Amino acid sequence: MEAVAASAARLAAFTSASAAAESGGPSGANxxxxxxxxxxxxxxxxxxxxxxxxxxxxxLEARTAAAKVRLAAGYAQATGxxxxxxxxxxxxxxxxxxxVAEVACVLTVSERTAGALLAESRALTTPLPxxxxxxxxxxxxxxxxxxxxxxxxxxxxxxxxxxxxxxxxSATSGRNGPAYPVVGSTR
Numbered sequence: 001m002e003a004v005a006a007s008a009a010r011l012a013a014f015t016s017a018s019a020a021a022e023s024g025g026p027s028g029a030n031x032x033x034x035x036x037x038x039x040x041x042x043x044x045x046x047x048x049x050x051x052x053x054x055x056x057x058x059x060l061e062a063r064t065a066a067a068k069v070r071l072a073a074g075y076a077q078a079t080g081x082x083x084x085x086x087x088x089x090x091x092x093x094x095x096x097x098x099x100v101a102e103v104a105c106v107l108t109v110s111e112r113t114a115g116a117l118l119a120e121s122r123a124l125t126t127p128l129p130x131x132x133x134x135x136x137x138x139x140x141x142x143x144x145x146x147x148x149x150x151x152x153x154x155x156x157x158x159x160x161x162x163x164x165x166x167x168x169x170s171a172t173s174g175r176n177g178p179a180y181p182v183v184g185s186t187r
Contacts, residue, residue, distance in 0.1 A: 060136030065145070066136035072103060073121040123149045 076099060083095045104114035124132040124145060131148050134140045140148075 058141065062135050062138040062141050065142035066132060068107075068117070069121045069124050069132060069135070069145075072117055073125040074097075075103065076118050076122065120146055124130050124154065128152065 036183065063131045079095070079099050083092060087095070100111050100115045100118065103118060107114060107117070109117075124135070128148065131140070131145055135145045
């Protein structure tokens, strides 16, 4: 309610200033038209502030996801080094299951979700470092990064060509064609 009242008060001040400016009066004579409209709607400013806050939260979530990716990949690499070189296939499987279970426990997610995070972390840190960098910068979301991982998973390095390591923040959609060249296309 206060914002609406403030908006009405500013509108009243604007109308009186603009009326004075039109009649050549002193109150608005020296103000350019753009200054008369600045902060004319505090409710709009409040709404824009909330929208800007949401955008910053989205960037923060992307940066947090990138940190989680780096930590999960680092943990997987460190625990992989703990596996004895002469370990049997059964022992290696047990180490892998323990790794997934520990990550699931720490993040309080299911083992399936933890396994997917570890696989996506491996993909983002090795063949897709620029995608991880875009996630770290907050220019793409975690969901965008997961889609890129999923779409490039079955491609060999030669077939993936520009997809591997492509900076996802410069990807376009629709207007200039697909965000990433389709394998086998001439684009």
